[in-house]
Amino acid sequence: MRISTPAKLSLRTVVVGYLAVLLLVPLGLVFYRTFQHGFGVAWGWMTTPAAISALSLTLVIAAIAVPLNTIFGIICAHVLVRGRVRGRAILDALIDLPFVVSPIIVGLALILVYGEGGWFGNWFLAHGIRIIYAPAGMVIATVFVSLPFVVREVAPVLREAGEEQEEAAATLGASWWQTFRRVTMPSIRWGVAYGVVLTSARALGEIGAVLVVSSNVAGSTLTLPLLVYQRDSQIGPEAVSGAYAAATELIVISLAVLLVMTLLGQRREQVR
Amino acid sequence: MLYLSIFVLIPLAAVVVKAFAQGPSTFFDAITNSVALNALGVTLGASLVVAAISAVMGTLVAWVLVRDRFPGQRLVNALIDLPFALPTIVAGLTLVALYGPDSPFGLSLAYTRAGVLLALLFVTLPFVVRSVQPVLIDLNPEAEECAASLGASNWTTFRRIVFPSIRQSIVSGAALSFARGVGEFGAIVLLAGKVQIASIVIFADIESDAPQAAASISVVLLLISLIILVLLRVLGNRHAH
Numbered sequence: 001m002r003i004s005t006p007a008k009l010s011l012r013t014v015v016v017g018y019l020a021v022l023l024l025v026p027l028g029l030v031f032y033r034t035f036q037h038g039f040g041v042a043w044g045w046m047t048t049p050a051a052i053s054a055l056s057l058t059l060v061i062a063a064i065a066v067p068l069n070t071i072f073g074i075i076c077a078h079v080l081v082r083g084r085v086r087g088r089a090i091l092d093a094l095i096d097l098p099f100v101v102s103p104i105i106v107g108l109a110l111i112l113v114y115g116e117g118g119w120f121g122n123w124f125l126a127h128g129i130r131i132i133y134a135p136a137g138m139v140i141a142t143v144f145v146s147l148p149f150v151v152r153e154v155a156p157v158l159r160e161a162g163e164e165q166e167e168a169a170a171t172l173g174a175s176w177w178q179t180f181r182r183v184t185m186p187s188i189r190w191g192v193a194y195g196v197v198l199t200s201a202r203a204l205g206e207i208g209a210v211l212v213v214s215s216n217v218a219g220s221t222l223t224l225p226l227l228v229y230q231r232d233s234q235i236g237p238e239a240v241s242g243a244y245a246a247a248t249e250l251i252v253i254s255l256a257v258l259l260v261m262t263l264l265g266q267r268r269e270q271v272r
Numbered sequence: 273m274l275y276l277s278i279f280v281l282i283p284l285a286a287v288v289v290k291a292f293a294q295g296p297s298t299f300f301d302a303i304t305n306s307v308a309l310n311a312l313g314v315t316l317g318a319s320l321v322v323a324a325i326s327a328v329m330g331t332l333v334a335w336v337l338v339r340d341r342f343p344g345q346r347l348v349n350a351l352i353d354l355p356f357a358l359p360t361i362v363a364g365l366t367l368v369a370l371y372g373p374d375s376p377f378g379l380s381l382a383y384t385r386a387g388v389l390l391a392l393l394f395v396t397l398p399f400v401v402r403s404v405q406p407v408l409i410d411l412n413p414e415a416e417e418c419a420a421s422l423g424a425s426n427w428t429t430f431r432r433i434v435f436p437s438i439r440q441s442i443v444s445g446a447a448l449s450f451a452r453g454v455g456e457f458g459a460i461v462l463l464a465g466k467v468q469i470a471s472i473v474i475f476a477d478i479e480s481d482a483p484q485a486a487a488s489i490s491v492v493l494l495l496i497s498l499i500i501l502v503l504l505r506v507l508g509n510r511h512a513h
Binding site: 007008011012014015016018019022023024025026027029030033072076091093094095096097098099100101102103104105106107108109110111112113114118119140143144147198201204205206207208211212224225228229232233243244247250251254255257258259261262 | 275276279280281282283284286287289290329332333335336337340342348350351352353354355356357358359360361362363365366367368369370390393394397426448451452454455456457458461462470471474475478483486487490493494497498500501502504505
């Protein structure tokens with residue numbers, strides 16, 4: 001297309017303007033609201049016992065859910081691409097379910113299965129294990145919502161890499177583990193890395209599913225996103241400041257994630 | 273498969289069983305009362321509007337990112353993924369800060385349908401852009417130049433040459449946006465107020481200990497999700513052939 005300069009400029013302005021209104025202005029305002037009473041006040045809100053415990057719980061949940069989904073994701077991608085099992089097409093379709101199911105439904109589903117009176121809930125409670133309204137349930141909810149990312153990033157890379165090198169390694173006497181570590185892993189590592197970043201972003205920020213299965217008690221079952229929700233629902237300007245402070249922490253974390261994402265994306269393009 | 277069952281399939285099956293536990297008539301009562309019908313209507317309507325706006329704006333953004341060159345472009349490109357990286361509750365809070373009761377612009381969109389639309393536009397921004405962009409990059413500009421040199425106007429070139437090749441990726445991006453819109457909770461919970469959105473009605477039902485009602489509305493949403501999943505799969509297959 002030959003586009004005249006004015007048309008090009010106006011398209012550019014529309015696009016950049018749309019993004020600015022949708023993305024940048026809101027974020028800037030949250031920063032402003034956080035720091036409008038000075039840095040010390042904001043720091044005070046970020047270091048209340050509830051806020052510190054929320055930050056650490058958020059990180060702990062992500063630290064459990066992300067490795068689980070990474071290992072599952074690599075195995076599952078392997079089965080999808082290399083496997084000759086029946087039902088592969090169904091598995092392939094089901095993997096995407098967590099992308100399209102509402103997080104609230106995830107929470108409800110977990111209550112119905114693992115909660116009191118649920119399918120497995122009574123058995124767990126009889127053995128003294130509380131899942132719903134406890135961190136365990138929050139971990140399961142996080143695993144659910146962030147499950148497909150690694151699979152979806154690794155599967156296409158694995159398909160592109162082909163089987164020949166792995167077969168060659170096997171013929172030359174490499175064990176299964178050696179083949180995986182020396183041949184498969186180097187070719188899929190950027191896919192895995194990208195998937196891990198996406199999984200972490202989702203795991204750190206999940207609210208809907210976690211909200212339903214959390215008991216929402218500050219200091220024990222509040223994550224940072226839940227803290228934002230709870231503080232904003234409370235009445236009074238002080239509580240709202242707490243919400244903005246927690247939101248700023250989350251924004252900083254997600255900007256870091258975004259940076260890693262962009263760098264990895266560029267790295268991946270170069271490798272191709 | 274076991275992993276998937278424990279975390280995903282069994283819980284979802286439990287929702288369906290719960291919805292029909294007291295017979296199909298209770299299920300139909302739960303989804304045809306005025307609150308549920310209204311919520312489903314608003315949710316589907318809002319998601320359709322969002323998918324449509326996302327499709328148009330997303331294509332425009334993708335086109336500018338691929339075919340235009342300007343300073344700061346890489347930054348803009350990186351920003352597109354921000355809604356994926358940003359926790360949805362923060363997105364909701366930012367919109368409350370902007371358009372809430374003490375908005376710096378004197379706008380008060382929070383607690384209205386417009387506020388909900390904005391929140392959904394925010395969280396679904398990357399879908400269309402990221403699905404159209406790679407196709408546009410692979411698209412050969414020569415065909416476009418050819419059309420232009422044969423006297424086609426810009427609009428004709430877009431409609432006849434560019435659009436046919438990116439149509440499928442626009443549709444699949446819009447379908448993902450729609451699915452996300454139907455289920456979104458975090459971004460709208462703070463600013464929905466009295467606007468009844470399906471996910472918020474479900475949450476209220478869970479809180480007020482009415483799991484059967486919650487499960488019934490969930491089944492309707494699950495059905496919509498499944499339809500979109502199938503649609504995406506069919507589109508993907510056609511694309512591969």
